Amino acid sequence: xxxxxxxxxxxxxxxxxxxxxxxxxxxxxxxxxxxxxxxxxxxxxxxxxxxxxxxxxxxxxxxxxxxxxxxxxxxxxxxxxxxxxxxxxxxxxxxxxxxxxxxxxxxxxxxxxxxxxxxxxxxxxxxxxxxxxxxxxxxxxxxxxxxxxxxxxxxxxxxxxxxxxxxxxxxxxxxxxxxxxxxxxxxxxxxxxxxxxxxxxxxxxxxxxxxxxxxxxxxxxxxxxxxxxxxxxxxxxxxxxxxxxxxxxxxxxxxxxxxxxxxxxxxxxxxxxxxxxxxxxxxxxxxxxxxxxxxxxxxxxxxxxxxxxxxxxxxxxxxxxxxxxxxxxxxxxxxxxxxxxxxxxxxxxxxxxxxxxxxxxxxxxxxxxxxxxxxxxxxxxxxxxxxxxxxxxxxxxxxxxxxxxxxxxxxxxxxxxxxxxxxxxxxxxxxxxxxxxxxxxxxxxxxxxxxxxxxxxxxxxxxxxxxxxxxxx
Amino acid sequence: xxxxxxxxxxxxxxxxxxxxxxxxxxxxxxxxxxxxxxxxxxxxxxxxxxxxxxxxxxxxxxxxxxxxxxxxxxxxxxxxxxxxxxxxxxxxxxxxxxxxxxxxxxxxxxxxxxxxxxxxxxxxxxxxxxxxxxxxxxxxxxxxxxxxxxxxxxxxxxxxxxxxxxxxxxxxxxxxxxxxxxxxxxxxxxxxxxxxxxxxxxxxxxxxxxxxxxxxxxxxxxxxx
Numbered sequence: 001x002x003x004x005x006x007x008x009x010x011x012x013x014x015x016x017x018x019x020x021x022x023x024x025x026x027x028x029x030x031x032x033x034x035x036x037x038x039x040x041x042x043x044x045x046x047x048x049x050x051x052x053x054x055x056x057x058x059x060x061x062x063x064x065x066x067x068x069x070x071x072x073x074x075x076x077x078x079x080x081x082x083x084x085x086x087x088x089x090x091x092x093x094x095x096x097x098x099x100x101x102x103x104x105x106x107x108x109x110x111x112x113x114x115x116x117x118x119x120x121x122x123x124x125x126x127x128x129x130x131x132x133x134x135x136x137x138x139x140x141x142x143x144x145x146x147x148x149x150x151x152x153x154x155x156x157x158x159x160x161x162x163x164x165x166x167x168x169x170x171x172x173x174x175x176x177x178x179x180x181x182x183x184x185x186x187x188x189x190x191x192x193x194x195x196x197x198x199x200x201x202x203x204x205x206x207x208x209x210x211x212x213x214x215x216x217x218x219x220x221x222x223x224x225x226x227x228x229x230x231x232x233x234x235x236x237x238x239x240x241x242x243x244x245x246x247x248x249x250x251x252x253x254x255x256x257x258x259x260x261x262x263x264x265x266x267x268x269x270x271x272x273x274x275x276x277x278x279x280x281x282x283x284x285x286x287x288x289x290x291x292x293x294x295x296x297x298x299x300x301x302x303x304x305x306x307x308x309x310x311x312x313x314x315x316x317x318x319x320x321x322x323x324x325x326x327x328x329x330x331x332x333x334x335x336x337x338x339x340x341x342x343x344x345x346x347x348x349x350x351x352x353x354x355x356x357x358x359x360x361x362x363x364x365x366x367x368x369x370x371x372x373x374x375x376x377x378x379x380x381x382x383x384x385x386x387x388x389x390x391x392x393x394x395x396x397x398x399x400x401x402x403x404x405x406x407x408x409x410x411x412x413x414x415x416x417x418x419x420x421x422x423x424x425x426x427x428x429x430x431x432x433x434x435x436x437x438x439x440x441x442x443x444x445x446x447x448x449x450x451x452x453x454x455x456x457x458x459x460x461x462x463x464x465x466x467x468x469x470x471x472x473x
Numbered sequence: 474x475x476x477x478x479x480x481x482x483x484x485x486x487x488x489x490x491x492x493x494x495x496x497x498x499x500x501x502x503x504x505x506x507x508x509x510x511x512x513x514x515x516x517x518x519x520x521x522x523x524x525x526x527x528x529x530x531x532x533x534x535x536x537x538x539x540x541x542x543x544x545x546x547x548x549x550x551x552x553x554x555x556x557x558x559x560x561x562x563x564x565x566x567x568x569x570x571x572x573x574x575x576x577x578x579x580x581x582x583x584x585x586x587x588x589x590x591x592x593x594x595x596x597x598x599x600x601x602x603x604x605x606x607x608x609x610x611x612x613x614x615x616x617x618x619x620x621x622x623x624x625x626x627x628x629x630x631x632x633x634x635x636x637x638x639x640x641x642x643x644x645x646x647x648x649x650x651x652x653x654x655x656x657x658x659x660x661x662x663x664x665x666x667x668x669x670x671x672x673x674x675x676x677x678x679x680x681x682x683x684x685x686x687x688x689x690x691x692x693x694x695x696x697x698x
Contacts, residue, residue, distance in 0.1 A: 024677070031678025045514045052511050059504070065484045065492070066501040072477075074658065084476040086483075136684060137675035153675060160676050183676040191685060198685075199593055214505050215660045225671040225686025228626045232663075243480065248504050250648040255511040257644075265674065268531070269609040272686065273666035281662050283618035285568075286590040297480045304487035 001119050001147055003352055005336030008359035015330040024159050025331050031153070032322040035266025036373065046262065053259050054377045056252055057313040060244075061304060067213045067246045068295065074216025078278030080291040088118035091296050095120060095205065095238060096127050098292055102235055104129060104202035110220060110227030111135040112207030112240050113151055113316060114296055116338045117351070120205075120240075131205075132197045134226040136190055143170050149332030151339065152264050152318035157331045160186065194226070204230035204288065208241035209315070210256060211293070214249040216277055218293060221260065223271045231276065236290035239276070243295055244312040256315060259375035264317035299351050307386045311346050313376040320370035320380060326363050335360055342370035342380040349387050358396050361387035400445075419464050426458045433457025510645045517608040517642025524607045525694065528640045531610025535669030536682060537690040545572075545698045548634055549581045555632060555691055556584075556597060566591055566628065567599040570619035572698055573634070590621035591628055598628035598687075602635035604647050605694070609668055612692060613647050616663035625665050631687035633667070636698040 004011060015021055040046045060067055072082045085091035091114075099107060107129050109115065121131045121142070133142040137154035141147065143166045148154030155163070164180035167189055180186060206227050208218040218239045220227040231237040247253045261267040280287035303309055321327040321341025332340030337357070339347045345360040361384035370380045391397060411418050432439045438454040441447065449455065460466065474482075485492060517524060529539050540551050556563055564585040567573045578586050591598060600620060604613040612633050616622045625631060641647055644666075655661060671686030682688055 027678040031674065043514060043516070045512050048512050056511070062488065063497055063501050065481045065488070065490070066497060068481065068484075070501065070505060078660075078662075084480050086476050086479050090476060134685065135675070136673045140675065153678065155675050156678065158676075163676055183679055184681050186676055187673060187681050187684060191683065194685065195593065214508065215658055217660050223671070224673045224684035225626050226684065228622070228665070229685055232622050232626065243484070248501075249508045250651075251508055251510045251645055254513075254644045254648075258514070267668075268535075269611055269666070269668045271535070271667065271669050271671060273611075273668075275660060275664040275666075277660040277662055279662070281617075284616060284662060285618065285621040286623045287616060287662055295480070297483065301480060301483035301487055304484060305489060306487075 001116070001122070001338070003337050003356055005348060005352070005357040005360060008334060008336055008363060011334035011336055012330040012363070015334045020159055020162065021157055021331055024157050025328060028150075028156060028322055028328055031156075032266065032318075036263060036319060036322070037266075039262040039266040039268060042268070043258070043262065046259070049255060049259050050375050050377055052255050053375055054313060056247070056255060057376060060246055060248065061309060061312055064243065064246065064304065067248060068243060071211055071213040071216055071246055074213070075278070075291075075293055076216075078216050078291075079281075080216065080278045080293060083292060083294045085294055085296045085298070088296075088298055091118050091240070091294050091298070092120060092123045094294050095240075096123065096129075098236060098238060098290075099124070099129055099203050100127070102202060102290075104235075106130045106132060106197065106201045107203045107205060108132050108134050108197055108201040108230045108234065109138070110204070110206035110222065110230040111138055111154070112205065113148070113338060114207060114240050114242050114298075115205065116147060117298065118296070132194070132201070134194050134198065134230055135222070136187065136224060136226075139190060139194065140166060143167075147333070147338065149340065150318060150321060151316050151343075157333060198229040198233055201230070201234045203236045203238060204232075204234040205238045205240060206231050208239050208245050208293075209260070210253050211241055211246045212248075212250060212253055212275075213246055217275045219253060219273065219275055221257070221270045221273050223265075223267075225272050228272055228274055231274075232287055234288060236292065237276070237279070237288035239291075239293045241293060241295060243297055243300055260315055260317055263319040263373065263375040303350055308346065308350055308383055310378050311343070311350070311383060313378055314343055314347070315376060316343075317375060319373040319375065323369040323373050325365060325367060325369070335363075342384070343378075346380055346383045346387065354387055354391055354394065355396055358387070358391045361385075361391070419462070422462045423465065426462050429455075429458050508648075513643050513645055514608060517606070519607075519642065521638070521640075524642050525637055525640055528605050528607040528610055529694070531607065532669070532692055533610070535610055536672075537610065537669050537692055540691065540693045542693060542695045543697070545575065545695050546577055546580075548576045548693060548695060549578045549584060551693055552599065552632060553581045553584050555630075559630065559689070561596055561630065564595075565597045565599050565632070566595040566624060568601065568620045568624060570601040572601050573599060591623040593627045595624075595628045597630040597632060598624035599632045599634070600624050601698075602633050603639070604650060605635045605640035605692070606644055606647060606666075607640055607642050608644070611666050611668045612690075614665045614667060615651075615661040616665075617661055622663050622665065625667065626686045628687060629683075630689050630691065631667075631670070632691045632693060634693045634695055634698060637694050637696050640694070
């Protein structure tokens with residue numbers, strides 16, 4: 001997909017002025033925050049589970065190569081195939097090769113963020129295949145030619161009126177005069193349309209929430225059941241998973257499942273948690289004839305051993321973005337690529353480069369809410385700060401910012417000069433305030449600051465002068 | 474060099490380790506063999522009667538309906554009753570599971586029972602659950618010759634029978650039973666944890682039941698299944 005992260009500022013300004021989007025984004029707060037808080041409060045062990053989840057994933061990352069080897073062995077023993085993909089391009093080729101060998105035409109898809117990351121749908125279409133997203137939110141945005149604006153709720157940026165408009169435009173075989181005012185009607189219509197697609201699909205592609213080394217099992221978690229129909233009905237099931245999804249044992253996955261749904265949607269458990277091991281077995285009345293797992297690296301191995309390693313603990317619950325004041329204000333599309341919100345602000349620069357995504361770690365107030373709700377206790381603000389440092393080291397910030405900060409550093413490192421400058425500017429600001437106690441418009445480069453608000457004028461001498469006057473008391 | 478070697482090599486370079494580090498290998502082997510339980514919530518750690526009550530309560534919270542029977546012989550009548558209450562035709566599709574095979578469906582002459590996987594045209598499906606989990610009101614179903622996975626997802630109404638004594642407090646108990654049944658490190662092709670009927674919140678974050686899977690889930694807990 002097209003990367004618009006470099007235009008974050010313009011994207012954000014547009015999003016703030018978009019009345020429909022602002023209306024839709026209100027649902028983030030009502031739909032997620034209180035529910036997560038209630039679910040966390042209802043389980044006394046929740047905080048201890050978060051610690052355990054963090055430690056578990058740290059252990060996996062330190063032994064990732066060995067767990068991947070163990071996992072592969074078990075998949076093969078169960079009759080499945082493991083394909084290793086270093087890059088997005090490799091992963092796309094592996095999927096197309098399987099589809100072509102099977103003479104596939106329609107490919108149903110469960111929700112998978114890494115297929116967004118590797119832009120799989122565009123590729124499948126170029127190869128003459130018909131990818132059909134089956135998660136309701138993903139289906140809606142596919143109809144619109146858009147990308148998810150949230151990793152759990154892909155269509156959170158839309159209102160029901162917009163969805164009704166899209167269904168009318170695309171589902172032309174249905175009565176044009178039908179009533180689509182209620183969300184439940186929209187849901188029923190999507191169910192009927194997609195049911196036909198499930199039944200004719202040749203290949204089903206799902207993501208994986210977790211992979212289990214002990215048993216060679218992949219896990220998907222859904223509420224709709226679309227992932228299950230996607231993987232059960234066609235000739236082949238392809239699991240798209242990134243390498244860090246691995247978990248040692250069934251007991252370990254219990255720990256992660258106990259924090260995942262609670263953090264994501266405030267459910268105690270998602271409706272469907274499905275453990276898949278290999279293809280249809282002898283005597284099975286249904287199930288896919290082939291079972292493939294594509295293990296995608298795409299830059300993740302390079303994050304190990306760096307200050308961004310902890311990001312690989314992420315289980316994609318979306319809590320960080322639900323609780324982020326910046327995400328709540330601008331929505332996910334402003335971030336300009338696949339992963340929005342705080343987790344996107346850390347992950348996107350590692351995957352597409354800080355030169356393109358440098359704005360994202362800057363789009364944070366460092367309020368810390370993301371870290372406080374992250375089930376894996378990922379220090380997101382610390383890592384955003386690390387990206388800001390890298391951006392500075394590589395001189396990617398605008399010249400005005402760099403020279404401004406350079407000037408400030410020069411003065412700040414010289415106490416005498418700093419005090420003089422503080423005294424002079426304090427006097428100047430007091431003059432500008434002219435006894436009203438506030439400044440309605442600042443001159444020159446600072447004009448932008450007072451465009452939306454007043455600047456309070458200093459009330460007396462500088463701190464250092466007052467300190468001296470009181471003789472340090 | 475294969476892609477596999479390339480990915481594993483990159484991971485090892487980043488971790489600054491070699492492939493033949495025996496201490497690391499032993500750590501991983503031990504962890505996989507130990508299968509140590511993590512933190513298990515106290516919520517489900519109760520005597521069987523309380524556990525069963527919790528299972529029914531948690532299932533109701535996620536919008537599943539429940540029925541409680543003393544005898545397996547009463548299941549056909551309970552199925553017929555459910556179908557009537559929903560204004561559905563007296564027809565149901567089930568798997569070939571012996572526990573379902575043994576049920577006296579002949580006592581409900583109006584009820585048409587078909588056997589095998591669903592092709593998407595059944596209004597109601599009947600499955601046998603391997604277990605239930607009180608912690609979250611979850612039904613655990615396993616695939617196999619007798620239990621078509623399609624029955625769990627295609628029919629509009631999913632009816633599930635589970636033996637009362639198969640209701641565990643937590644997921645860990647289920648894994649111990651899976652290992653005892655299928656062997657160490659071996660899983661059925663599909664294990665479905667089902668917690669309530671299908672739903673979606675994708676339109677304006679309003680939860681609606683009946684997305685792609687069943688619109689209703691009816692759990693029938695039986696003492697002597």
